[in-house]
Amino acid sequence: MAGGHMKYRQLSRDSAHRQALLRNLVTALIKDESIHTTWPKAKEAQRMAEKLITQAKRNDEIARRKAQSILYTPHELLPKLFGEIRERYAERPSGYTRVLRTEPKSRYDQAPSAILELVDGPRDMRFAMTAAAVARDRALGKRHTDLTIKNIAKVTRYRKDGREKFEEMVEKIKDLGL
Incomplete structure (x- = not known):
C-alpha cells in the first residue's frame, strides 16, 4: 500500500466487480444474518452493511431507495430490513455487525477467513x-x-x-x- 492511506480495500477487482461482490455479501448477510468469507471481504462488507442499517433506522423514502439500490432481492429483504432489523437496532447507536476471525476455509491458499454476523440476532x-x-x-x-x-x-x-x-x-x- 505504497502511497499512503486508502479509502477502501480494492480486493484485486475492478470497481464494478468489487461493488457487485460487496452487494452480494450484504444481501446474503441481511438474508441469513451470518456469512463466512475471507477477512478482507468481511471487513469491507461490514462497512456497507453498517451504513445500510443506519439508513434503515431513518425509515424514509430516501433510505428505502438507497437500500433498494444495494440489495439484489429488495422485494424479499426490504420488509425484513425495515421491519425486524430496524426494530432490533432502534436503541443501538452503532455496531450492528461483528467480524470473527476463523481458520482458513481453504487449506490450499490459506486465506484468512472470518464470519460476518449481525449482533443480537438468532445466530449471534x-x-x-x-x-x-x-x-x-x-x-x-x-x-x-x-x-x-x-x-x-x-x-x-x-x-x-x-x-x-x-x-x-x-x-x-x-x-x-x-
Whole structure:
C-alpha cells in the first residue's frame, strides 16, 4: 500500500466487480444474518452493511431507495430490513455487525477467513459462547471471570429481554450437558 492511506480495500477487482461482490455479501448477510468469507471481504462488507442499517433506522423514502439500490432481492429483504432489523437496532447507536476471525476455509491458499454476523440476532456467536461459559462455570461451581462478566453485559445490553433470553440459553446449554 505504497502511497499512503486508502479509502477502501480494492480486493484485486475492478470497481464494478468489487461493488457487485460487496452487494452480494450484504444481501446474503441481511438474508441469513451470518456469512463466512475471507477477512478482507468481511471487513469491507461490514462497512456497507453498517451504513445500510443506519439508513434503515431513518425509515424514509430516501433510505428505502438507497437500500433498494444495494440489495439484489429488495422485494424479499426490504420488509425484513425495515421491519425486524430496524426494530432490533432502534436503541443501538452503532455496531450492528461483528467480524470473527476463523481458520482458513481453504487449506490450499490459506486465506484468512472470518464470519460476518449481525449482533443480537438468532445466530449471534458471542451470545451462545458466553452462555456456554456461564453454564460451564455454574456446573463446576466456579466464579465467572472478568471477561465473562463483561461479555454478559455486552450481549444483554441492547437485546430486548436480554437477561431472560440469556438465562434461557444457559439452561438449554446446561440441559445439553456440554
